[in-house]
Amino acid sequence: MDKIVLKSPLDMHLHLRDGEMLKRVGKYSFSQFSGGLVMPNIVPPVTSKKDLEAYRGRVLAEVGDEKFLPYMSLFFKSSYRKEFLKDLDILVVKLYPSGVTTNSDGGVVSVDIDEVGETLQAMQDLGIPLSIHGETLGDSFEREAEFIPTFELLAKNFPKLKVIMEHISDRRTVEILDKYPNLFATVTLHHLAKDRDDLLGGALNPHLFCKPILKTSKDREAIQELVFSGHEKVMFGSDSAPHQREKKESRNGSAGIFSAPILLEGLVTLFENFGKLELLQNFVSENAKKIYEISPPQKEIVLERVEKIVKEEYGGVVPLFANEKLNWSIL
Ligand code: NCD
Ligand code: ZN
Numbered sequence: 205m206d207k208i209v210l211k212s213p214l215d216m217h218l219h220l221r222d223g224e225m226l227k228r229v230g231k232y233s234f235s236q237f238s239g240g241l242v243m244p245n246i247v248p249p250v251t252s253k254k255d256l257e258a259y260r261g262r263v264l265a266e267v268g269d270e271k272f273l274p275y276m277s278l279f280f281k282s283s284y285r286k287e288f289l290k291d292l293d294i295l296v297v298k299l300y301p302s303g304v305t306t307n308s309d310g311g312v313v314s315v316d317i318d319e320v321g322e323t324l325q326a327m328q329d330l331g332i333p334l335s336i337h338g339e340t341l342g343d344s345f346e347r348e349a350e351f352i353p354t355f356e357l358l359a360k361n362f363p364k365l366k367v368i369m370e371h372i373s374d375r376r377t378v379e380i381l382d383k384y385p386n387l388f389a390t391v392t393l394h395h396l397a398k399d400r401d402d403l404l405g406g407a408l409n410p411h412l413f414c415k416p417i418l419k420t421s422k423d424r425e426a427i428q429e430l431v432f433s434g435h436e437k438v439m440f441g442s443d444s445a446p447h448q449r450e451k452k453e454s455r456n457g458s459a460g461i462f463s464a465p466i467l468l469e470g471l472v473t474l475f476e477n478f479g480k481l482e483l484l485q486n487f488v489s490e491n492a493k494k495i496y497e498i499s500p501p502q503k504e505i506v507l508e509r510v511e512k513i514v515k516e517e518y519g520g521v522v523p524l525f526a527n528e529k530l531n532w533s534i535l
Contacts, residue, residue, distance in 0.1 A: 205481075205509075206508060206509040207506060207507070207508050207509070208472055208481070208484075208506070208507045208508075208532070209504050209505070209506050209507075210468060210472075210484065210485060210488060210489070210504070210505045210507070211485065211489060211502070211503070211504055212238040212239070212489050212493075212500045212501065212502055212503050212504075213236065213237050213238060213440075213468060213488045213489050213503075213505055214237060214238065214239050214240060214241075214439070214440065214488065214489050214492045214493070214500055215233060215237045215239075215240035215241070215440065215441060215442045215444070215467065216240065216241045216275075216390050216439050216440060216441040216492050216496075217241055217243065217335075217370055217371060217390045217392070217441025217442060217443045218233055218240040218241060218242055218243060218441070218442060218443075218444055218464075219242075219243045219245070219443070219444060219445040219446065219460070220233065220240075220242050220243075220263055220266075220274070221246065221446060222246045222247070222259070222262065225446060225448075226262065226263065226266055227266060228446075228518075228519035228520065228521075229444075229446045229462070229464055229518070229519060229521065230263070230266040230267070231266070231270075232444075232464035232465040232467075232518065233272065233444070233464050234266070234267050234268075234270040234272040235270060236464075236467060236468050236505060236534065237272060237467075237503075238271060238272060238273065238489075238500045238501045238502070238503035239272060239273035239274070239275055239498070239500035239501065240272070240274060240275065241275045241277060241295055241296065241335075241441065242259075242263060242274045242275065242276055242277060243277060243298060244256075244259075244276075244277045244278055244279040244298055245279065245298075245300065245305075245306060245307040245308060246259065246307065247307055248310075249279035249307060249310055250276075250277070250278055250279050251278065251279050251281055251310075253288075253291070253292055256276055256278060256292060256293075256294065259276070260274060260276050260293075271501045271502075271503045272501070273500055273501055275294075275295040275496075275498065276293065276294050276295065277294060277295060277296045277297065277298045277335060278292060278294050278296075278297045278298065279297075279298060279300070279310065279311075280297050280298055280299035280300065280311070280312060280320075280323070280334075281310075281323070282312060282319050282320050282322070282323055283323070284297070284323045284326065284327075285322070285323070285326055286326040286329060286330065289326055289327065289330055289332060290330055294332065295333070295496060295498070296332065296333045296334065296335040296368065297323075297327060297332060297333075297334060297335070298335040298336070298337070298370075299311070299312060299315070299320070299334060299335065299336045299337065300312070300337045301313075301315055301337065301339065301340065301341070301351075303341060304337060304339045304340070304341060304347070304415060305337055305339070305415040305459060306415070306445065306447075306458060306459055306460055308337070315354050315358075316354075316357075317357070317361060320358075321361070324358065324361075324362050324365060325362070327365060328362045328364050328365040333365070333366035333367070333368055333496065334358070334362075334365055334366065334367050334368065335368045335370055336355070336358075336367065336368065336369060336370060337370055337371075337415075338351040338352075338354065338355055338369050338370070338372075338377070339351055339415065339416055344417050345400075345417065345419060347416060347417075348372070348373055348374040348376075348377055348416045349374050349376045349377070352376060352377060352380055355367065355369055355377075355380060355387065356380060356383070356384070359383075359384035359386055359387045360384065362386070363384075363385075363386055364386065365386060366386055366388060366495070367384075367386055367387050367388065368388045368389065368390060368495075369381075369387065369388070369389045369390075370389075370390050370441060370443070371390055371391070371392050371395060371416060371441060371443045372389045372390070372391060372395070372427065373395045373416040373417070373418070373419050373423060373427065374416070374419055374423050375419075375422060375423045375425075375426030375427075377389075378426045378427065378429075378430050381430070381435070381437055381438075382437075387437070388437045388438070388439070388495050389430075389437060389438050389439075390438070390439055390440065390441030390443075391427055391430070391431055391438055391439075391440065391441070391487075392441060392442055392443045392461075392463070393440075393442060393463050393467060393470050393471055393474070393524065394412070394414065394418065394443075394461045394463060394524055395416075395418065395419075395424065395427050396424070396427055396428055396431060396474060397424075397470065397474055397524075397525075398412055398418050398424070398524075399418050399419060399420060399421045399423065399424040400417065400418045400419055400420060401421065402418065403417070403418045410452045410453055410454075410457045411452055411461065411462075411522045411523075411524075411526065412461060412524075413452070413457055413458075413459055413460075413461075414443070414445065414459050414460055414461040415459045415460075428478065431483075431487060432478055432480045432483065434483045434486060434487075436486070436491050436494070437491070437495070438487070438491060439487065439488075439491040439492040439495060440471070440487050440488045440492070442463050442464065442467050443460075443461070443463075444461070444462055444463040444464040444467070445459070445460025445461060445462065446460065446462040446464070446519075446521040447460050447462070447521065448520050448521060449517065449520055449521060449522055452522065461524050462518070462521045462522065462523050462524065463523060463524040463525075464518075464523075465514075465515075465518045465523050466514050466523055466524060466525055466530065468488075468505060468507060468534060469507065469512065469530045469532050469533055469534060470524065470525055470530055471484060471487075471488060472484065472507050472531075472532040473530045473531045473532050475487075476531065476532070505534060506534070506535075507532045507533065507534055508532065508533055508534075508535055509531060509532060510532070510533040510535060511529055511530070511531055511533070512529070512530050512532075512533045513527060513528070513529055514526055514527060514528055514529075514530060
């Protein structure tokens with residue numbers, strides 16, 4: 205087989221940024237995907253209807269004539285009530301514990317029922333899913349595992365609320381997915397393809413520094429096993445998070461891996477290497493359509509078996525797989 209067609213691929217965790225960066229990076233997502241869930245951690249974060257609509261407008265201006273539907277998200281605040289949420293056009297509310305990642309300082313200080321319960325109740329009543337960056341401020345490699353009791357607490361207390369564990373990276377997180385019918389997960393390409401040895405086993409590679417940090421090869425294998433089991437509660441979300449090269453190659457380096465330019469080529473290469481190509485359509489579109497109950501624009505992306513060496517930089521940002529070889533290309 206030398207040609208693959210993906211139907212309406214979706215990227216359900218995407219940082220499109222704003223301003224100049226949006227102009228530079230948006231096109232990579234708009235051309236490959238038929239829709240994506242746009243994260244709200246711009247500066248300032250998206251917390252009002254006015255900001256939400258203004259940001260959607262700036263994104264759509266960049267989408268131009270491409271067939272791409274931006275699904276918008278709102279940055280979680282414990283002050284949100286039903287009246288406010290009910291007339292917003294959003295797919296999720298995204299909860300960031302305060303300080304755990306880029307532009308999350310305005311997030312929730314303590315993720316407990318007293319603090320977030322009223323808002324979650326309103327979301328559950330309205331049928332708005334909760335998307336979570338699940339990490340504590342503990343040891344870097346334990347942060348996601350330390351957050352597991354919180355995932356469980358929320359899933360248990362709000363059984364009708366869809367809770368999406370974003371960019372899962374730890375084998376212990378995989379174990380709770382099936383314990384609660386209302387728990388779902390996104391998985392990135394980098395957590396499937398790389399582990400902490402790629403980040404710091406040889407020379408330190410700041411372009412592979414992200415939150416949640418890449419874990420052990422065992423964790424990577426557990427994430428692979430989950431995705432390659434064809435699990436229907438798991439969907440693709442790239443967490444493509446561009447930071448300018450100088451911001452990454454710095455003593456104060458920003459967290460985030462930029463994968464947008466090579467996502468589908470990378471996914472097809474990886475799925476084929478594991479002999480699981482037949483599962484890719486579900487992972488990159490059908491599962492998300494069912495979980496979020498969405499019908500994205502119809503779009504077909506054709507990939508051909510043509511090798512490519514990934515460029516070192518796209519618009520001043522170093523991508524995932526820079527200088528590495530992929531076996532498939534969008535021509
Ligand atoms: C993301 C970013 O830069 O916005 N960074 C990251 O390391 N993944 C934020 C996030 O999703 O955590
Ligand atoms: Zn993210």
